Amino acid sequence: MALNYIWIAFFLTGFLVAAGKLIFTGDTGIFNDLVNAVFTNAKTGFEISLGLTGALTLWMGLLRIGEKGGVVAILGRAIGPLFQRLFPDLPKGHPAYGSIVLNLSSTMLGLDNAATPIGLKAMKEMQEDNPEKDTASNAQIMFLVMNTAGFTIIPVSIIVYRMQLGAANPADIFIPILISTFAALVTGMISVAIIQKINLFDRVILAYIGGLTAIIAGMVFYFSRLPKEEISAISTFAANFILIVVIISFIVLATIKKVNVYDAFVEGAKEGFNIAVKIIPFLVAILVAIGVFRASGAMDFLIASVASLFQWMGLDTRFTGALPVALMKPLSGSGARGLMVDAMATHGADSFIGRLACTMQGATDTTFYIIAVYFGSVGIKNTRYSVGCGLLADFAGLLTAILTGYLFFG
Secondary structure, X not given: OHHHHHHHHHHHHHHHHHHHHHHHHOOOOHHHXXXXXXXXXXXXXXXXXXXXXXXXXXXXXXXXXXXHOOHHHXXXXXXXXXXXXXXXXXXXXXXXHHHHHHXXXXXXXXXXXXXXXXXXXXXXXXXXXXXXXOEOOHHHHHHHHHHHHOOOOOOHHHHHHHHHOOOOOHHHHHHHHHHHHHHHHHHHHHHHHHHHOOOOOOHHHHHHHHHHHHHHHHHHHHHHOOOHHHXXXXXHHXXXXXXXXXXXXXXXXXXXXXXXXXXXXXXXXXXXXXXXXXXXXHHHHHHHHHHHHHHOOHHHHHHHHHHHHHHHOOOOOHHHHHHHHHXXXXXXXXXXHHHHHHHHHHHOOOOHHHHHHHHHHHHOOOHHHHHHHHHHOOOOOEOXXXXXXXXXXXXXXXXXHHHHHHHHHO
């Protein structure tokens, strides 16, 4: 529903701005620009979607190998002790623990299609022990806010889009996204824990959060001391090396478990092909609406207005070109993805704005969509403080995305 209103808003705003230009400036060519934008962006959306087929088929095949090789289960065992402390209201051995771990592990690996049904199952299992059926329980809020952070180890879809749009090193946003999405996750977890009076100084919690924070801080410290010309080269090498190691690990683990690796790859690849085909109408629709919005001059006016504010504050304003992605992300994942693609198509996949838009897209998840789907699936109407904590996590992730953008690409 949110995407419906956003889509209409893009079209109507674009039309009204164009009409205003015609009336006040006599620009008779503005509607010609709108029509050209409609057909040009429709063609662009189709070509991008078609080009995604090969890369998405490859990645989904590899991820299916990892899934069957037990990577999700390994991640589950690794983070299980932390979750037992973050969900103190759930009895030990509660069936929701397994679903929670599997859901967040799947999200980390970019297995969105697997993560959502498992997440809905976890929400249903927690709802069975919820004394107030129309009000979100503490455990449900913690789980939902962790989902809105969207902590992802492998940002598959963003790398694929960058490949299709001609990025020289599509994985160069890997480390900036990892840092940004981790900031969102930790901020969301801590904000909920403070409200729920969870002991953040528990040894297990400190070990997990402190250890991961130290690793992330070490990465930032290391890259901040490098000359600007070396940062991109080293981060790209590190990202590509990590991805190759992950792929090899998937294959080795699957082989050890005597999984038919080829069949597993084909099974996942078929799903990847279907996803690529299904994306076509959605991407075409949102890019056409964005094209009208941009061709009318409304996008330039919005960015210029925000840039003027930050310029008045004495700040660098280059990041404002990617801000539409940040503003859209909490409302619509599809809308934000369309704006990310538009930023790369307009400014270049390897431009500062193009890379920053990708980092913002991966920094957090779609808060309002997740709240609507997850809480709606179990009939919860009173979401309590989940929206506030979710948006705080979004803010932390997006702010970190801007900072890492300047560090790595600025």
